[in-house]
Ligand SMILES: NC(=O)c1ccc[n+]([C@@H]2O[C@H](COP(=O)([O-])OP(=O)(O)OC[C@H]3O[C@@H](n4cnc5c(N)ncnc54)[C@H](O)[C@@H]3O)[C@@H](O)[C@H]2O)c1
C-alpha cells in the first residue's frame with residue numbers, strides 16, 4: 001500500500017485537488033491539500049489557463065509533460081478536450097524539438113524502460129522495474145536510428161515512444177497504466193550526441209549485425225514471457241533493420257511496424273479518399289514514391305496489394321509503380337538496392353532515356369505519375385516545375401508530401417494548391433492550415449500514421465488477436481478511406497483530427513471484426529463492438 005506522499009507523487013494514482021473528502025480520509029491525505037475539492041473540469045480550466053500563457057510551443061510541451069508526470073487522468077481529460085491543439089505539441093512536430101533538446105531538457109524518465117546493448121542480461125529486470133507491477137498490454141519500442149526524418153537520436157528518441165503512446169490513449173482510449181515506452185540504446189552514430197558532455201545514452205557508435213539482432217530477439221522473448229497479452233509496436237528503426245525485424249516476427253506474435261504498415265495504411269486510405277472525390281479508378285493510377293525507404297516501401301506495398309485485391313495480376317500491378325531514391329528511378333541493375341526496393345524496380349529498356357532518369361523532374365516527365373508521395377526527407381523537393389509537369393498530364397494529381405517534421409516537408413500545401421490551380425488532392429504528414437484559393441477553402445488531410453495506428457492496434461488488442469495480418473490492414477485502410485465528403489468543394493482526402501476519437505473507434509471495430517471473421521482471436525471474442533467498448537478507458541475520477 002502506497003503512503004500518502006507516494007500517492008501524491010504517483011501520476012497513475014494522483015488526483016491532486018480532485019481527491020474527494022472521503023478519499024482524503026481513507027488514503028491519509030487529510031491536510032496535504034488545500035481544503036476545496038475540485039472537479040476535473042475545474043482542474044482542467046486552471047491547467048489550460050496556465051498552458052495558454054506559455055508563448056513558445058516547446059514551453060507549452062514542457063508544461064504539459066509536467067502535468068503528464070503529475071496526474072495522468074487529468075492530462076488525458078484535458079487532451080481529449082483540446083485534441084487538435086495538443087496533438088502537434090505532444091506529438092509531431094514539437095516532439096522532434098524535444099528529442100533534439102532531450103539531454104538538456106530531461107525532467108523524468110516517464111516510466112520508460114531503457115534497455116542497453118551493453119547489458120542484455122538486464123532486459124528482464126529493466127522491463128519488470130519499469131512496469132512496476134502494472135498489467136502491460138501495449139509497448140512502443142524505438143531504437144531511434146531513424147527518428148521521423150531527423151536521423152539517429154540514440155536514447156533521446158525515447159520521446160517518440162512516449163508521444164506515440166499518448167496519442168494511443170487520447171485517440172483509442174488505451175488505459176495509460178497499461179502501456180510501456182521502451183528505448184533500445186544500441187549506441188548512436190550522431191556525432192553531435194557523441195560529443196555532447198551531457199548526452200544521456202551509451203557513448204559509442206551504433207552496434208549492428210548479430211549482436212544487435214540477439215538483443216532484439218532477447219527483448220521480444222522477454223516481452224512474450226512477462227506480458228504475453230501485449231501488442232508490440234516498433235517505431236523509427238533504421239532502414240536496414242525495420243523491415244528485417246517486421247518480417248521476422250509478424251507471423252509469430254502480435255506486432256506492428258508503424259512506419260511501414262501504419263504509413264502504408266494512411267496513404268492508401270488517403271488515395272482512396274482522393275479517388276472518391278475525383279471519381280477515378282484505383283487501378284488506373286500510376287504511383288511515384290519519392291524516397292524509397294522504410295515508409296516509401298511500406299506505402300508501395302499496400303498500394304500494390306490493393307491493386308491485386310482489385311483484380312490485377314502481380315505482373316500487371318507492378319507496372320503501376322515507380323520508385324525514386326537517391327540514385328534516381330530505381331532499375332533492376334541499380335547499385336545498392338534494398339530488399340524492399342527490389343520488388344518494384346523497372347527495366348531500363350522501358351525508357352528511351354533511362355540513363356537520364358537520375359532526378360525527380362526527369363522521372364516525372366518520363367512517367368507522368370497520377371499519385372506522388374514524398375518520404376525522402378528532402379525539403380522542397382516537390383518544386384513548382386516538378387508539380388506543374390505532373391499536373392500537366394493529369395486532371396486531379398494526388399500529392400502527399402509526408403516527410404516529417406515541418407522542416408523536411410517536400411512541399412507546402414498552399415503551394416501545391418496554387419501551382420495546380422486548385423486541382424491537386426493534397427495531404428501532408430504534419431498538420432496544415434486550410435488553403436484559400438479562388439474563393440474555395442481547401443482543407444488539407446493529415447497523412448500521418450497517427451490517424452490509423454491507434455485504431456488498428458486497439459482493435460487487434462481488444463479482440464485478442466494472435467497476429468496482425470494483411471487482411472486486417474486492408475480492412476482498416478478502407479474503413480479510414482471511406483470517411484470523406486466527396487461533394488463538398490475543397491474537402492480533405494482524410495478525416496480531420498477533431499474526429500480522431502470517433503474514426504479510431506470505427507477502425508478498431510473493423511479490425512476487431514476482421515480478427516473474429518478470420519478465427520484469429522485467442523480468447524474467442526465474438527462481438528467486436530463490445531470488445532472495443534470494454535477495453536476503452538475514460539479519463540475520469
Ligand atoms: N506522415 C507519416 O505518417 C510518416 C510515416 C513514416 C515516415 N514519415 C516520414 O518519411 C520520411 C522518411 O522516413 P523513413 O522512415 O522511410 O526513412 P528512411 O531513411 O527509411 O527512408 C528515406 C529514404 O529517402 C531516401 N532519400 C534520401 N535522400 C534522397 C534524395 N535526395 N532523393 C531521393 N531519395 C532520397 C533515402 O535513401 C531513403 O531510402 C521521414 O521524414 C519521416 O518523418 C512520415
Ligand SMILES: O=C(O)C[C@H](O)C(=O)O
Pocket residue numbers: 092147148149236258259403404448449450
Ligand atoms: O511520427 C510521425 O509523425 C509519423 C511517422 O511515424 C514518422 O516517423 O514521421
Ligand SMILES: [Mn+2]
Pocket residue numbers: 148235236258259
Ligand atoms: Mn515514425
